[in-house]
Amino acid sequence: MKKFKINPSKKYVFIMGAGASKDDNLPIQNEILQNILKRKFAMRNRQGLHKNEYKKVSDGIKKLLKSVFNSDVPLENISLEAIFNILETSISQGHNIGLLKHEEIKKYYDMLIEGIMFATLTDAKLKEHNVFNKNPYSPYTVIGKKIFENYKNTDINFSFITFNYDICLDRVLLSMYNEDENKTYDVDFGIELGNYDLQDWFHRPRKRKIYLLRPHGSINWLFCKTCGKVFSRISQQGNPIELVDGIKCYHCGSATLEPYIVHPANNRTYVNKYIAQVWDKMENVLAEADYWCFIGYSLPEADRYFTYMLSRIYNFRKIKTLKNNRVPEVSVVNVNKSANFHGEMISKADTCYNDKCKNADEIRKYFEFLQKDKDVFRRFEVYFSNIKKYECSFREFATKYFSV
Numbered sequence: 193m194k195k196f197k198i199n200p201s202k203k204y205v206f207i208m209g210a211g212a213s214k215d216d217n218l219p220i221q222n223e224i225l226q227n228i229l230k231r232k233f234a235m236r237n238r239q240g241l242h243k244n245e246y247k248k249v250s251d252g253i254k255k256l257l258k259s260v261f262n263s264d265v266p267l268e269n270i271s272l273e274a275i276f277n278i279l280e281t282s283i284s285q286g287h288n289i290g291l292l293k294h295e296e297i298k299k300y301y302d303m304l305i306e307g308i309m310f311a312t313l314t315d316a317k318l319k320e321h322n323v324f325n326k327n328p329y330s331p332y333t334v335i336g337k338k339i340f341e342n343y344k345n346t347d348i349n350f351s352f353i354t355f356n357y358d359i360c361l362d363r364v365l366l367s368m369y370n371e372d373e374n375k376t377y378d379v380d381f382g383i384e385l386g387n388y389d390l391q392d393w394f395h396r397p398r399k400r401k402i403y404l405l406r407p408h409g410s411i412n413w414l415f416c417k418t419c420g421k422v423f424s425r426i427s428q429q430g431n432p433i434e435l436v437d438g439i440k441c442y443h444c445g446s447a448t449l450e451p452y453i454v455h456p457a458n459n460r461t462y463v464n465k466y467i468a469q470v471w472d473k474m475e476n477v478l479a480e481a482d483y484w485c486f487i488g489y490s491l492p493e494a495d496r497y498f499t500y501m502l503s504r505i506y507n508f509r510k511i512k513t514l515k516n517n518r519v520p521e522v523s524v525v526n527v528n529k530s531a532n533f534h535g536e537m538i539s540k541a542d543t544c545y546n547d548k549c550k551n552a553d554e555i556r557k558y559f560e561f562l563q564k565d566k567d568v569f570r571r572f573e574v575y576f577s578n579i580k581k582y583e584c585s586f587r588e589f590a591t592k593y594f595s596v
Contacts, residue, residue: 202482208354211488211527228307321363331590336364351403382473386421414449416441
């Protein structure tokens with residue numbers, strides 16, 4: 193695999209999926225529910241203050257699953273999307289589900305959101321996600337450190353889009369802050385945070401800024417339904433603040449702040465005005481970038497609107513009659529390493545065929561069928577031409593191939 197060499201005169205956007213946080217010991221989406229049920233949370237409070245809450249959430253979700261789904265089916269066969277599809281439809285329609293009353297369903301919905309927040313909290317010390325860390329393990333920090341050390345005297349042409357709820361990337365980018373606006377790398381979330389009006393909280397991004405766009409929100413975003421402001425509960429240095437129930441709005445004080453994430457479901461909507469603003473900014477960033485680099489992201493079916501956005505922008509940029517119009521170069525870091533594995537199995541089937549195995553054709557068809565669903569590269573090749581392929585972990589990409 194060739195080096196991913198950064199050209200200072202070009203614009204880059206990195207699109208992060210759940211696989212990007214795997215090396216930080218955080219679950220990918222299809223592992224979140226199982227972690228909730230097993231109380232397997234990355235964030236383990238040393239004083240044990242969360243144990244009772246973890247147990248309450250885990251036991252509650254188990255009870256919900258047994259009430260809504262076939263009790264004979266193993267819980268690991270149930271997906272997070274399936275639960276949200278049923279709960280959200282029930283809430284919007286005002287229906288009960290069997291003996292579960294509408295009011296109970298809303299409580300379970302809130303409990304599931306809380307479980308996701310617990311499951312995606314990192315237990316890593318703040319130092320791990322700091323660009324001044326001399327020996328970082330996190331690939332987020334490795335890449336951030338390379339950018340920070342090599343772009344001190346040049347323009348910043350990097351943007352990040354993350355579909356993850358965790359704050360590992362936030363912590364890395366926020367650690368680049370400097371009071372001198374000529375030396376800083378301010379983080380721009382693409383929205384007007386309520387934080388900017390509060391004393392001693394981080395201020396509006398200045399001229400040297402990096403976009404960090406979160407189309408699905410964050411476990412540290414809190415929304416007030418009364419005044420409509422959204423706050424990020426991360427300090428200027430990136431310290432995650434403990435989740436506490438019943439926090440009153442920092443601006444109006446008349447309502448309790450609620451977490452805002454766009455949960456995994458087939459009928460995802462982006463009606464919140466801040467999320468809509470993030471999507472608008474994403475479109476601008478993708479339209480202007482010379483390079484799109486997807487890391488740990490697989491174009492899942494549930495993200496159909498994002499796939500549509502990518503396709504629309506890419507096809508517009510193929511119109512060569514427009515001045516200075518050209519398609520971005522697309523790179524894909526497939527952290528699941530499935531393509532090589534399936535290729536090896538098909539090669540074994542060919543060997544078997546050479547030895548006159550009667551079942552060789554059936555074996556080949558079977559593995560090609562599996563490859564159709566799991567080969568991330570093939571999904572991207574449906575939409576984009578000449579993609580650069582990196583089949584490795586995010587950490588390996590950050591340390592071996594990412595070059596500034």
